[in-house]
Amino acid sequence: MNFVMTFIEKVLMPPMTKISTQRHIMAVRDGIVASMPFVIVGSVFLIAIALPFDAWKEFIKPYAQTIILPYRISLGLISLYVAFGIGYNLAKSYKIDPLAGGIMAFGAFMMTQLPVNVGAEISKIVGDNKLGVVGENLTAFGDKMGLAFPLERLGAHDMFVAIIVSIIAVEVLRFCRERNLTIKMPDGVPESIARSFALLVPVGIVIPIIWFFRHIVNIDFGVIIMLLFKPLVVAGSTYIGALVPVFLIDALWFCGIHGDSVVGSVARPLWTMMIEQNGAAVLKGLPAPHLFPEQCLQWFVWIGGSGCTLGLVVMMMFSKSTYLRDIGKVSIVPGIFNINEPVTFGLPIMYNPIMMLPFVFGPLVIGTTTWVCMKFGLVQVPYILVAWTLPAPIGALLSTGFDWRALVLSMFNLCLMTAIYYPFFKAYERKLVADEKAAATSTEHYQL
Amino acid sequence: MKILMVCAGGMSSAMVIRAIEQEGVKQGLEMKVKAVGIYEFEDEIKNGWDVGLVAPQVRHCLANFQKAGNEANVPVIAMSPQCYTPLGGARALAEAKAAAAK
Numbered sequence A: 001m002n003f004v005m006t007f008i009e010k011v012l013m014p015p016m017t018k019i020s021t022q023r024h025i026m027a028v029r030d031g032i033v034a035s036m037p038f039v040i041v042g043s044v045f046l047i048a049i050a051l052p053f054d055a056w057k058e059f060i061k062p063y064a065q066t067i068i069l070p071y072r073i074s075l076g077l078i079s080l081y082v083a084f085g086i087g088y089n090l091a092k093s094y095k096i097d098p099l100a101g102g103i104m105a106f107g108a109f110m111m112t113q114l115p116v117n118v119g120a121e122i123s124k125i126v127g128d129n130k131l132g133v134v135g136e137n138l139t140a141f142g143d144k145m146g147l148a149f150p151l152e153r154l155g156a157h158d159m160f161v162a163i164i165v166s167i168i169a170v171e172v173l174r175f176c177r178e179r180n181l182t183i184k185m186p187d188g189v190p191e192s193i194a195r196s197f198a199l200l201v202p203v204g205i206v207i208p209i210i211w212f213f214r215h216i217v218n219i220d221f222g223v224i225i226m227l228l229f230k231p232l233v234v235a236g237s238t239y240i241g242a243l244v245p246v247f248l249i250d251a252l253w254f255c256g257i258h259g260d261s262v263v264g265s266v267a268r269p270l271w272t273m274m275i276e277q278n279g280a281a282v283l284k285g286l287p288a289p290h291l292f293p294e295q296c297l298q299w300f301v302w303i304g305g306s307g308c309t310l311g312l313v314v315m316m317m318f319s320k321s322t323y324l325r326d327i328g329k330v331s332i333v334p335g336i337f338n339i340n341e342p343v344t345f346g347l348p349i350m351y352n353p354i355m356m357l358p359f360v361f362g363p364l365v366i367g368t369t370t371w372v373c374m375k376f377g378l379v380q381v382p383y384i385l386v387a388w389t390l391p392a393p394i395g396a397l398l399s400t401g402f403d404w405r406a407l408v409l410s411m412f413n414l415c416l417m418t419a420i421y422y423p424f425f426k427a428y429e430r431k432l433v434a435d436e437k438a439a440a441t442s443t444e445h446y447q448l
Numbered sequence B: 001m002k003i004l005m006v007c008a009g010g011m012s013s014a015m016v017i018r019a020i021e022q023e024g025v026k027q028g029l030e031m032k033v034k035a036v037g038i039y040e041f042e043d044e045i046k047n048g049w050d051v052g053l054v055a056p057q058v059r060h061c062l063a064n065f066q067k068a069g070n071e072a073n074v075p076v077i078a079m080s081p082q083c084y085t086p087l088g089g090a091r092a093l094a095e096a097k098a099a100a101a102k
Helices: A002-020 A023-050 A054-067 A069-093 A098-111 A118-126 A132-145 A156-178 A191-198 A200-216 A221-236 A239-254 A259-283 A294-301 A310-317 A322-336 A341-346 A353-375 A392-399 A404-438 B012-026 B038-044 B056-072 B089-101
Strands: B002-007 B032-037 B051-054 B076-078
Touching (some): A002 A023, A002 A239, A002 A259, A002 A353, A002 B056, A023 A054, A023 A156, A023 A259, A069 A098, A069 A156, A069 A259, A118 A132, A156 A200, A156 A221, A156 A259, A221 A239, A221 A259, A239 A259, A239 A294, A239 A353, A259 A294, A259 B056, A294 A392, A294 A404, A310 A322, A310 A341, A310 A404, A322 A341, A322 B012, A341 B056, A353 A404, A392 A404, B002 B012, B002 B038, B032 B038, B038 B056, B051 B056, B051 B089
Parallel strands (some): B002 B032, B002 B051, B051 B076
C-alpha cells in the first residue's frame, strides 16, 4: 500500500505536473479550450439531428445538411480556432502582443493548406471527352467554385499541424522581438500602424519558409504528421491505451492534484481529434474509428466525478458517522453534476490508505466494462461533445446520439463501482464512528 | 475582506468560497469573494483583492499564480486540502487572514 502511494507521489506526480505547467503545453491547452464554446454550441445541432424519433428524422431529412452547418464550422474547422488560440496564448505567456501571436499563427497555418482550383481540376477531367451539356454544366460549376479549401483538412485532420506551426510562428515572433528585428516607426505614427509594421519581419520570415517547404518542395505536413501520430492514436483505442489515462487521472487525484486537468493538458489535442473524427464518420454513416475518446471517461467512468463517487456519496448520506453524513449532504448536489472535490478532500479520499484501492484501481474495472462494450459494438461509441458537467446518464445519452444502451452501461458501471467502494467505505465508517464516540466534537479531530 | 479563489474550472471553488463568505459574515467581517478558473486568475487578481487562495488540486500551478500575485502585490497561498470542502469555511478563512496579514 505504502509502496504504491510513494510511487504515485514521487515518480508519477512530479513529471506529470511539470509537463502540464510547461509553457507550450499550456498554450496548446488554452488554445483548444478557447474553441470550446463554438464546439459545444455546434454539437447541439448534431444532437438535434440525432433525436430518436422516427417522425422527427423523416421531417428533417431534407434539411439535415443545413441543420448541421454550425457543427461543421465549429468542430469541422477546429484547426483554425486552435491556431489562433495557441498563437494568442503563447504570445501572451511571453508578454508579447497576443493579437500579433494569434494572427501570425493563423496565417502560418493557412500557408500549410493547399487550395484546390476546382475549375482547373474539372477541366482536366472533362478534357476532350464529348460530355455535351453535362460537360458544359460541370465546367460552369467548376469556374463558379474557383479556389476551395477542402473542409476536412481544416478540422481535426490538420490540428497537429496547426499546433506545431502556431508554436513555430510565435517562437519566430519572439526571436524577432528579442533581437529587435523589427521595423521601428517614428513616434507620431498611430499604434495600430506601428504594430503592423513591426510584424513585417517575422511574417516575412515565416510565410515564405512555409510556402517553400509546402508548395515548392511539396511536403504535405498534414499527411506526415498524421502518419507520425497514428501509432499514438491507434494505441489510444487499445485496452491498455484506454486504461492508462483512467489510472493516471485517479492516481493524481489521490495525491490531491487535479488529474483531469494535468492528463488533459497532454491528451486534449488527441481527444479533440478523436471526437471530431468520430462525429465525421458517423455523419457519413460509418462506424466511429476511435473507441475511447474522453467522452467514454466522462460518461461511463467518472460518474459523479473522478473516481466514480456518486454512489459513494449516497452511501455517505445515510452513514452512521455524523461527519460522513454532513460531507455526504453537501456533496450530493455537486456530485450529480460530476464535481466531487468535497468528497476527495472531505472524506477524505486523498492520501487515505483505506480508500486507495477502490479509488485508484476500482475505476480500472469499469473502464474495462466500458472498453469491452465499445470494442464489441454493444454500445454506440460516443461521437458528440457535450459539456462535462451534465449528469452522467444524460451526457451518456446525448454523447452517443441517444443510444439507450449507453444509459444502461452508465448505470451499470455506477452500481458496480459503488459495490467496489462498499467494503472499504464500511471499514472507514467503522473507524470514524469509533473515533466520534471516543472523542468530544471538534473540527480539528476530523483530520486524518 | 476581499478573497479571490482559483480552481480548475471555477466550480468547486465557488462552493468553498461561499462557505468562507458565510463564515466571514458570521465573524462580522465585510466580505467580497469570487471564484475563477485557472485561465482567468492572472487577469482577475489585478482587480483589487486582499488575498488569492489556490485550491489544493491546482497547487502544481501555484508558482504561476504567485507570479501574477506578486505583480499585483497580492499574497497568494495554497489552501490546505482539509479546508477545501463546504464545511471547511472557518479554517479556510483563518488561512486567508494569516496570508493577508503578512
